[in-house]
Amino acid sequence: xxxxxxxxxxxxxxxxxxxxxxxxxxxxxxxxxxxxxxxxxxxxxxxxxxxxxxxxxxxxxxxxxxxxxxxxxxxxxxxxxxxxxxxxxxxxxxxxxxxxxxxxxxxxxxxxxxxxxxxxxxxxxxxxxxxxxxxxxxxxxxxxxxxxxxxxxxxxxxxxxxxxxxxxxxxxxxxxxxxxxxxxxxxxxxxxxxxxxxxxxxxxxxxxxxxxxxxxxxxxxxxxxxxxxxxxxxxxxxxxxxxxxxxxxxxxxxxxxxxxxxxxxxxxxxxxxxxxxxxxxxxxxxxxxxxxxxxxxxxxxxxxxxxxxxxxxxxxxxxxxxxxxxxxxxxxxxxxxxxxxxxxxxxxxxxx
Amino acid sequence: xxxxxxxxxxxxxxxxxxxxxxxxxxxxxxxxxxxxxxxxxxxxxxxxxxxxxxxxxxxxxxxxxxxxxxxxxxxxxxxxxxxxxxxxxxxxxxxxxxxxxxxxxxxxxxxxxxxxxxxxxxxxxxxxxxxxxxxxxxxxxxxxxxxxxxxxxxxxxxxxxxxxxxxxxxxxxxxxxxxxxxxxxxxxxxxxxxxxxxxxxxxxxxxxxxxxxxxxxxxxxxxxxxxxxxxxxxxxxxxxxxxxxxxxxxxxxxxxxxxxxxxxxxxxxxxxxxxxxxxxxxxxxxxxxxxxxxxxxxxxxxxxxx
Numbered sequence: 001x002x003x004x005x006x007x008x009x010x011x012x013x014x015x016x017x018x019x020x021x022x023x024x025x026x027x028x029x030x031x032x033x034x035x036x037x038x039x040x041x042x043x044x045x046x047x048x049x050x051x052x053x054x055x056x057x058x059x060x061x062x063x064x065x066x067x068x069x070x071x072x073x074x075x076x077x078x079x080x081x082x083x084x085x086x087x088x089x090x091x092x093x094x095x096x097x098x099x100x101x102x103x104x105x106x107x108x109x110x111x112x113x114x115x116x117x118x119x120x121x122x123x124x125x126x127x128x129x130x131x132x133x134x135x136x137x138x139x140x141x142x143x144x145x146x147x148x149x150x151x152x153x154x155x156x157x158x159x160x161x162x163x164x165x166x167x168x169x170x171x172x173x174x175x176x177x178x179x180x181x182x183x184x185x186x187x188x189x190x191x192x193x194x195x196x197x198x199x200x201x202x203x204x205x206x207x208x209x210x211x212x213x214x215x216x217x218x219x220x221x222x223x224x225x226x227x228x229x230x231x232x233x234x235x236x237x238x239x240x241x242x243x244x245x246x247x248x249x250x251x252x253x254x255x256x257x258x259x260x261x262x263x264x265x266x267x268x269x270x271x272x273x274x275x276x277x278x279x280x281x282x283x284x285x286x287x288x289x290x291x292x293x294x295x296x297x298x299x300x301x302x303x304x305x306x307x308x309x310x311x312x313x314x315x316x317x318x319x320x321x322x323x324x325x326x327x328x329x330x331x332x333x334x335x336x337x338x339x340x341x342x343x344x345x346x347x348x349x350x351x352x
Numbered sequence: 353x354x355x356x357x358x359x360x361x362x363x364x365x366x367x368x369x370x371x372x373x374x375x376x377x378x379x380x381x382x383x384x385x386x387x388x389x390x391x392x393x394x395x396x397x398x399x400x401x402x403x404x405x406x407x408x409x410x411x412x413x414x415x416x417x418x419x420x421x422x423x424x425x426x427x428x429x430x431x432x433x434x435x436x437x438x439x440x441x442x443x444x445x446x447x448x449x450x451x452x453x454x455x456x457x458x459x460x461x462x463x464x465x466x467x468x469x470x471x472x473x474x475x476x477x478x479x480x481x482x483x484x485x486x487x488x489x490x491x492x493x494x495x496x497x498x499x500x501x502x503x504x505x506x507x508x509x510x511x512x513x514x515x516x517x518x519x520x521x522x523x524x525x526x527x528x529x530x531x532x533x534x535x536x537x538x539x540x541x542x543x544x545x546x547x548x549x550x551x552x553x554x555x556x557x558x559x560x561x562x563x564x565x566x567x568x569x570x571x572x573x574x575x576x577x578x579x580x581x582x583x584x585x586x587x588x589x590x591x592x593x594x595x596x597x598x599x600x601x602x603x604x605x606x607x608x609x610x611x612x613x614x615x616x617x618x619x620x621x622x623x624x625x626x627x628x629x630x631x632x633x634x635x636x637x638x639x640x641x642x643x644x645x646x647x648x649x650x651x652x653x654x655x656x657x658x
Contacts, residue, residue: 057547058547058549058622058623061543061546061547061622062543062621062622065543066619069539120495120497127501127504128497130501131497131498131499131500131501132497134501135496135497135499135581138581138584139496139577139578139581142576142577142580142581142584143575143577146576146577146580164546167547167548199554199555227409227410227411230410303432308549308627308634309550309626309627309628318548319548319549320548321548321549321550321551323550323551323554323555324548324551324554325551
């Protein structure tokens with residue numbers, strides 16, 4: 001009995017001590033995750049990183065890429081040194097034996113034949129022949145060295161162990177901008193674009209194809225992004241806002257993009273009239289700069305999300321350049337749809 | 353007697369030493385000493401589209417964003433463009449705006465064949481500080497055999513340097529920068545694609561008349577050996593730039609010549625290249641170029657405005 005009486009406080013004390021240590025470590029972890037404090041309140045790393053997600057992603061990529069490049073170069077150097085040691089010679093001698101001595105440099109006849117075959121010139125000058133000969137000779141040597149390094153690498157067991165960073169999701173608002181498709185759709189496609197840009201017209205076509213291939217799955221939002229000297233882009237954005245106010249934005253959108261970015265300022269009024277929007281409204285909206293702040297707001301949101309040049313498409317916050325081929329956009333959509341399905345299944349499994 | 357002899361010997365030695373010092377001073381001053389270096393109030397840039405500020409933050413010429421001639425005023429501030437803190441801005445920050453002139457003789461598309469013409473222009477402007485950032489369009493050709501030979505490249509460079517030697521005011525400074533490592537562009541394009549920022553090949557192919565802007569490096573049909581060959585020409589031209597600059601500096605008592613290899617060795621990254629064309633420097637790239645080249649340049653001691 002007496003021993004129990006002495007053991008119990010010891011156990012209690014140990015438990016309390018354990019709890020205190022646990023709490024301290026949790027607090028310490030929380031402090032570690034904070035990048036700053038404001039009036040004693042921590043500002044979490046997550047909050048700050050979310051604001052600069054794409055910028056940080058680019059920096060992390062730079063680190064990853066630099067490490068990979070340097071590791072590859074280091075491995076090549078080591079393989080050469082090891083092989084040279086094995087053969088009791090210097091690296092220079094090894095390269096001489098394996099590269100220079102094994103290369104057959106082009107003859108004058110071969111140079112003439114190359115010029116003839118490639119239709120480089122009908123009557124080549126001596127200077128041109130010299131340039132072609134230098135190119136063919138040097139390229140042959142470089143290729144032999146590359147092949148030799150590849151042979152060494154194949155024999156060795158080299159693995160680069162780091163994984164590339166994952167692309168983050170940007171927080172992009174749809175604002176009160178024109179929206180097409182089911183407003184409740186689980187995937188939001190935001191297109192930052194200028195009506196005057198050829199690539200934007202192409203990326204709009206790709207989005208159109210996506211919405212047709214994944215019916216009901218996505219809603220499409222257009223947001224303006226133009227630069228200081230893009231006067232046609234700015235005026236077209238104003239015309240687009242005028243059409244939006246009249247409930248005819250997407251008619252305007254499809255009509256102007258059918259021109260592939262190739263239009264004159266006077267075409268804008270005509271296009272508006274064609275779709276049943278008053279051109280006079282557009283002129284007065286331009287004169288009193290009615291939509292400038294709205295357009296500026298779009299640009300600011302784009303910059304915040306990491307847009308520097310258009311077209312850019314965000315698929316549920318995932319940044320994809322509109323210059324990428326359709327298949328890549330399609331793949332991102334498929335992954336997003338799969339991700340949503342998995343999340344829904346997990347939520348169902350957890351439901352009581 | 354012995355003491356007298358010793359004194360005589362000492363006196364003779366002193367006279368000999370003094371004469372030697374005077375002689376050495378005269379020789380060195382006549383052969384190596386230069387005219388006093390001028391404050392670089394009158395700046396002229398020679399070069400290509402990089403110095404001309406093409407496609408930095410919007411399509412076309414962004415003269416405000418040139419690493420050498422750039423400026424930053426109300427409009428640039430209002431539209432949120434990058435303040436590149438160019439050499440021009442740094443000169444004003446260090447020596448004030450009195451007597452300032454800022455000439456952009458660099459022209460988009462120029463190569464070493466254009467150098468004599470551009471230097472003639474800088475001479476006519478009585479420039480006190482001339483930057484030379486030329487050769488990118490010599491390395492960048494449609495096909496590898498179009499890259500000029502060393503002899504042709506050097507002859508054009510010498511013709512331009514001779515113009516500067518003969519025509520610039522005494523005490524003027526010539527600053528020659530190495531050609532950037534064009535190979536980096538290829539790597540940057542890969543990074544931009546991997547990051548999802550932009551597909552550079554699409555931009556190159558569609559925006560520049562279906563011709564790759566630097567076929568010798570960026571044409572997708574190139575092999576790795578082709579790219580390494582182009583890089584070897586890049587390095588050969590930089591060696592010529594370095595050697596010729598050093599030679600002029602050694603032999604011209606009236607002017608100062610400097611060379612830096614920094615643009616070649618600096619690890620420019622994806623963010624330093626414009627996403628508008630995947631070819632020219634971005635605002636960040638121009639800013640980096642200005643800062644880094646100034647910090648190893650002729651006036652690095654003057655750091656105001658950096």
